């Protein structure tokens with residue numbers, strides 16, 4: 298029976314495929330038109346103003362290219378600066394994020410299925426969530442001194458709350474009838490957890506993943522601005538102290554691009570994993 | 579299948595002649611701890627023999643679903659006992675399947691139709707056997723070729739049949755069905771009624787089925803259990819002495835059938 302469905306799909310592909318490509322292009326143009334126009338306006342305005350503080354986008358792009366992507370060495374992909382700063386930054390960010398995801402999602406799902414435990418720790422969660430994450434960076438700076446542990450602690454502690462809270466919500470969203478069904482068929486514990494609770498929680502978990510990933514980027518920079526010996530935030534500090542505005546803007550643009558990229562990748566993963574949801578493509 | 583339906587119900591009518599498969603005695607259920615809340619069911623008692631097909635009819639909201647859930651061990655009754663195979667039910671007994679009234683929410687939306695049907699079998703039977711049972715059950719309910727779809731891509735009646743297929747593929751000793759044909763068209767309903775009668779004799783299943791439809795309760799069952807208005811009590815247990823071999827047209831046209839359905843309707847008026 299799968300064969301028939303596939304056959305129908307296959308026969309329908311060519312015409313629909315072409316139409317989909319053109320409509321995708323149209324959608325792409327529509328989405329980026331305003332962005333491109335804004336950059337163009339910025340270029341013209343900055344070039345005519347000729348302010349040292351606001352270099353034109355072309356100058357910033359040049360700086361990103363020379364400083365981070367290719368450089369004088371002519372070696373493509375990454376400059377030494379990039380390898381020495383971008384990679385440690387990303388390593389700390391994703392390492393910390395992954396720690397927070399594993400701990401936060403596991404804890405959140407466990408809490409979400411236990412009303413009693415949630416009664417106890419609910420107020421604690423609400424309190425921690427209310428603390429603006431960046432304010433903990435100076436505290437961890439004193440506790441751990443300068444370096445990776447301080448940065449990891451800042452990021453993990455900052456991003457774990459949306460992960461826990463969203464996972465709690467997700468785990469609680471298992472329908473009572475689904476719960477009764479699982480019990481009536483006497484599903485083994487593993488199958489109940491990984492076959493019912495986790496899939497039911499996933500939409501909410503993904504919401505938490507997205508929030509926490511963008512938070513992780515923010516906290517990565519903040520922790521590096523406060524104290525680091527390498528990293529994007531460190532490079533921003535160096536550029537600032539030498540009044541190198543194009544270099545500062547280059548870091549800003551780089552961060553924007555990275556944030557956009559990470560979110561897009563996560564969205565693609567989410568779309569694949571949650572394909573089953575009604576109304577998704 | 580040593581005992582045919584007639585034999586079983588005959589035996590049950592003689593007090594204590596056979597040990598019943600299921601005995602419900604003095605069952606009461608009240609939602610919540612507040613004693614001021616009216617009970618959903620009150621003092622329900624009956625027995626069902628192995629291989630019997632018993633229908634439960636009663637006014638809407640009288641507590642039929644509550645009764646079924648208590649029998650399935652899904653909630654602890656406020657008082658009274660459910661005894662299955664001689665053991666008091668505490669928690670969900672093994673070898674039991676439930677078709678929930680809320681069929682659409684009892685399916686798992688992240689699993690395809692096939693996988694939904696196979697889901698309870700995963701830890702119980704091997705892959706090949708599982709695949710065969712799923713295919714058979716889906717064909718039985720008229721959903722061959724729909725296995726790869728997700729439940730939300732099906733109509734309500736089709737979803738209801740998926741949840742029936744899931745229970746059939748499980749091949750339980752005791753099948754509890756809560757208004758299982760409520761959302762399907764008349765022809766499909768007739769087919770499913772005949773399917774349930776066929777499957778229970780093929781697999782020696784005991785079936786307890788809740789329905790709103792008086793004709794259906796008579797056509798399907800060996801006995802009809804008529805419940806009172808809320809809180810539910812058993813008004814009467816009516817033996818259905820129709821021949822075991824039933825046919826949608828001739829059986830429903832017989833004088834005996836008409837007499838029985840009139841009797842059930844009369845009892846429901848109380």
Ligand SMILES: Nc1ncnc2c1ncn2[C@@H]1O[C@H](COP(=O)(O)OP(=O)(O)OP(=O)(O)O)[C@@H](O)[C@H]1O
Nearest residue numbers: 609618636637638639640641642643644645679808
């Ligand atoms: N989860 C619940 N919490 C509180 N009260 C409930 C709950 N479920 C059912 N009730 C109440 O118990 C009574 C019986 O409900 P039940 O669902 O068993 O009736 P029913 O006979 O199955 O009705 P229907 O024929 O409409 O399906 C009703 O008065 C209902 O309001």
Ligand SMILES: [Mg+2]
Nearest residue numbers: 642643679756
């Ligand atoms: Mg009901």
